[in-house]
Amino acid sequence: MKNNLLSYVAAKDKKYPFTAPTWIYISIIALFFTSSAAAQSVMDRSLIDRISMAVVQIHTPDGTGSGSLVEGSNLIYTNRHVVEGFYEFEIYGITDPTRPVEPLFVAELLGFSEEYDFAVLRITGDMNGNPVINPHQYIANYSDSGLTPALQKSGLRTIPGRGDQVAIFGYPGIGDNELVFTTGIVSSVMYDTFTESRIPVWYRTNAEMAPGNSGGVATDMNGNIIGIPTYVRSENRTGGRLGSLLSMHVVSEIVDGNLLTNRWENRSSDAIASNSPAPDSDQLDFSVDPAYGSASLAAGFTPDPHRVSVVSGGAVDASYLSSGCVGYAAEGPDYSLQWSGSSSMLRFFFVAENDGDDTSLIINRPDGSWTCNDDAESGSLDPMVTVDSPQEGRYDVWIGSYSEGEYIDGVLHISERDVTPAGQEESDSGSAAALDYSQDPMYGTVALSAGFTPDPNERDMTSGGSVDVSAESLGTGCTGYASSAPDLRxxxxxDTDDLRIFFEPNQPGNDTVLIINTPGGGWVCNDDANSDTLSPMVNLRGYSDGQYDIWIGSYTSGEYISGKLTITELNRVPE
Structure with missing residues (x-):
C-alpha cells in the first residue's frame, strides 16, 4: 500500500457534485478518564466504544488503509493514496468493541481531489450483495453491546492550536488488523489560502502514526473531528517524527465546492507526475514496509549467506545522511532484518548482476545510527557493510544506485562469515561449477521412515544458487540454478507406496525446480508438478532405502525464492 503521498496541483475541471454530510468516526482504547467539562483531557470510555464502531479498514487489491463512515449517509472519507487506481473495495470494521475486525460492506469510488490527498467512497451493499441504506444502523444491529456508532461533530469555527491534545484512530499495518488508538498534541498548524479564504490546511502532531493509519481520523479529547491522518515525516539523524493531518476545513471546502474527479484516467498529467516522489519522500523512511520483504535471523543461522534478489535505486538522494552516504534509493527500505543472538560479525553486501553497475548500501541500525558504503574494496563497485558485535534488533537496508534514474538487478547477501562481493562473484562464475553431494547440506539432515509422523514433514527454505543445473546433463527436467551444496539431506x-517431495514458493508465480540425487547415484528432477503450477514435485515410489540429497533450484539465474519444502506419504500436491 502506498503511504506518505501528497499532491499540490491544480484541480481538473471535471468535478463530481454532491452535498457534504456530517462526519462520524472511531477510536478503540482510552487511557484516561474525564477531568473537567471545560478542558477535556481524556475521553470517556463509553464514547470511545461508540466511536470505535465507525472507523473502517479499506481493502484494495494491493493493500489496506483506514477510512471513516459519514453520519447520515452511506459514504466513507479516506485519503486518495489509500484507494488510488481502483474503483471497488471491501470494507472491514468492528460491530462490537470486543470483536475482531470482520468484512462488512462493499464500496465503490465516488470521487477524489487532485489537489489534496482526499477521496470519497460509497457503500453499495453488504458482503452478500444486499443494499445498505444506513451503515451505522447496520453495524448497531449486529452489536451485542447495544451501541450505535457515534462521533460528535466539531464546528469548523473551532481550530486546534499548538499544545492541544489530539487522538489518532486507524488500522496501522503493525497492528495485525486491530483498530489502534494513539494520542499526542498538535505541534503546529499550517495555514494557506483556499478558495479565497485563509484556513488551516495541515495540523502537525507528535501522535504516533504508521502505514495503514492513512485515511483514518484525528479528534480532540471530546471526540470532535480535527482531520484525516495522511502522512508521516521522519528526521533520520535524530529519529524525530511528525504526522500530518489534512484538516476538516479543507475537506469541507472540497466537498461543498464539488471539487472532485471521479475517474483515475481523467487525472491531469501534472497531478500524476506530482505523486512521485511525494513532498515528504526526500528522506529515507524506515516506517514504510520493506519492498522485498524481511527476515528474522539468529546467530549461527543457515544457510549462510542469506540471499534475496533486490533491485537498487529510487528517488531519494542518500547524501543528506553523511559524507559517506551516496546514491539514490527508494523512500522505504528494500529489506528488513530482525537480528538476535551474539556474533562477532554481521556482514551485508550487494552483488550487481552485471559487471560495471555501481551501487551503494545504506543501513539503519537498531540504535538509529546510519552506516553506508559505496565500494567494498579497490576494483569493486559492489558495496559492503560489516557490523562488529552486532546489536540485537532491526536493521533496515536500502540498496542505492550511484547514478540517479538507474535501477540495477542484483542479490543482497547477509552473512556471519568472512565473505566478500568479489568472492561471491568468483563463486557465481566458476568455483561452484557442479552439484556436490559430498558437501554438508545447508538446511541440515532429516531421518524419516515409512509411516512417519507427523506427516507432512515441512520446512522453510530458499531456492537458487550459481550452478547451472542444465549444464550438468543430469537428465529430463534437470534445469535451473542451484547451490553447489545440497539444500537438504x-x-x-x-517401504512406501507413495513418497512425495515438493516445493511451494511463498509468492505464486515464482518458478522453481527440484533436483534429487538418489541412493543409487542417479538423478531425479522436476520443473512443474503439473500444467497448472510452476511448483515442482518428485514421487519416489519404488526407490530404495538410503540417502537422498535434495536441491531446490530457481528456474531463472540470480533469483532466490523463499518457500516451503514438503515431504509426505499423503496424497498431496503443490497448490
Whole structure:
C-alpha cells in the first residue's frame, strides 16, 4: 500500500457534485478518564466504544488503509493514496468493541481531489450483495453491546492550536488488523489560502502514526473531528517524527465546492507526475514496509549467506545522511532484518548482476545510527557493510544506485562469515561449477521412515544458487540454478507406496525446480508438478532405502525464492 503521498496541483475541471454530510468516526482504547467539562483531557470510555464502531479498514487489491463512515449517509472519507487506481473495495470494521475486525460492506469510488490527498467512497451493499441504506444502523444491529456508532461533530469555527491534545484512530499495518488508538498534541498548524479564504490546511502532531493509519481520523479529547491522518515525516539523524493531518476545513471546502474527479484516467498529467516522489519522500523512511520483504535471523543461522534478489535505486538522494552516504534509493527500505543472538560479525553486501553497475548500501541500525558504503574494496563497485558485535534488533537496508534514474538487478547477501562481493562473484562464475553431494547440506539432515509422523514433514527454505543445473546433463527436467551444496539431506528407511517431495514458493508465480540425487547415484528432477503450477514435485515410489540429497533450484539465474519444502506419504500436491 502506498503511504506518505501528497499532491499540490491544480484541480481538473471535471468535478463530481454532491452535498457534504456530517462526519462520524472511531477510536478503540482510552487511557484516561474525564477531568473537567471545560478542558477535556481524556475521553470517556463509553464514547470511545461508540466511536470505535465507525472507523473502517479499506481493502484494495494491493493493500489496506483506514477510512471513516459519514453520519447520515452511506459514504466513507479516506485519503486518495489509500484507494488510488481502483474503483471497488471491501470494507472491514468492528460491530462490537470486543470483536475482531470482520468484512462488512462493499464500496465503490465516488470521487477524489487532485489537489489534496482526499477521496470519497460509497457503500453499495453488504458482503452478500444486499443494499445498505444506513451503515451505522447496520453495524448497531449486529452489536451485542447495544451501541450505535457515534462521533460528535466539531464546528469548523473551532481550530486546534499548538499544545492541544489530539487522538489518532486507524488500522496501522503493525497492528495485525486491530483498530489502534494513539494520542499526542498538535505541534503546529499550517495555514494557506483556499478558495479565497485563509484556513488551516495541515495540523502537525507528535501522535504516533504508521502505514495503514492513512485515511483514518484525528479528534480532540471530546471526540470532535480535527482531520484525516495522511502522512508521516521522519528526521533520520535524530529519529524525530511528525504526522500530518489534512484538516476538516479543507475537506469541507472540497466537498461543498464539488471539487472532485471521479475517474483515475481523467487525472491531469501534472497531478500524476506530482505523486512521485511525494513532498515528504526526500528522506529515507524506515516506517514504510520493506519492498522485498524481511527476515528474522539468529546467530549461527543457515544457510549462510542469506540471499534475496533486490533491485537498487529510487528517488531519494542518500547524501543528506553523511559524507559517506551516496546514491539514490527508494523512500522505504528494500529489506528488513530482525537480528538476535551474539556474533562477532554481521556482514551485508550487494552483488550487481552485471559487471560495471555501481551501487551503494545504506543501513539503519537498531540504535538509529546510519552506516553506508559505496565500494567494498579497490576494483569493486559492489558495496559492503560489516557490523562488529552486532546489536540485537532491526536493521533496515536500502540498496542505492550511484547514478540517479538507474535501477540495477542484483542479490543482497547477509552473512556471519568472512565473505566478500568479489568472492561471491568468483563463486557465481566458476568455483561452484557442479552439484556436490559430498558437501554438508545447508538446511541440515532429516531421518524419516515409512509411516512417519507427523506427516507432512515441512520446512522453510530458499531456492537458487550459481550452478547451472542444465549444464550438468543430469537428465529430463534437470534445469535451473542451484547451490553447489545440497539444500537438504533425507535419510530414508522402509517401504512406501507413495513418497512425495515438493516445493511451494511463498509468492505464486515464482518458478522453481527440484533436483534429487538418489541412493543409487542417479538423478531425479522436476520443473512443474503439473500444467497448472510452476511448483515442482518428485514421487519416489519404488526407490530404495538410503540417502537422498535434495536441491531446490530457481528456474531463472540470480533469483532466490523463499518457500516451503514438503515431504509426505499423503496424497498431496503443490497448490
Amino acid at each position: 533425507l535419510r530414508w528407511s522402509g
